[in-house]
Amino acid sequence: METLNFKTTIKCGGCVATVTPFLNDIEQLDGWNVDTNSPDKILTVQTTDNRIGDVVKKAVEKAGFKAEPIPRP
Template identity: 45%
Template sequence: MPQIKTFQTNINCGSCVRSVTPFLDEVKGVTIWRVDVDDPRKVLTVEGEASEADIVAMVEEAGFDIEPLPTPAE
């Protein structure tokens, strides 16, 4: 079952999303991802089996700040 991970970022506009796209598309195990640029926390949601560390590394390599958010209780 794919996992959903959320992160607070500074990816704040369409141009930023385009800049990070090739980096996130390169992460093995990412099924789908999206950034809510309307949320003040600029939340990146990633679905798939990719590790948190791999996602963080690629977003940082793209030049953006990223911090994991707590997983909501089920």
């Protein structure tokens, strides 16, 4: 299982509700969460395929938000 993190513009529960169907449509995601209390509004996704970063980014953008991958240390 891989964990990918993204800095986003998802700010509130309503924003999370808007992005939910787009993220739920990604078959390779085993789960996801947005920390709206974090200053960077971190989206964390769990996946078995760490190559889906672009797919996640595009799904968030389709919902009207921005997502930038946070590089792993």
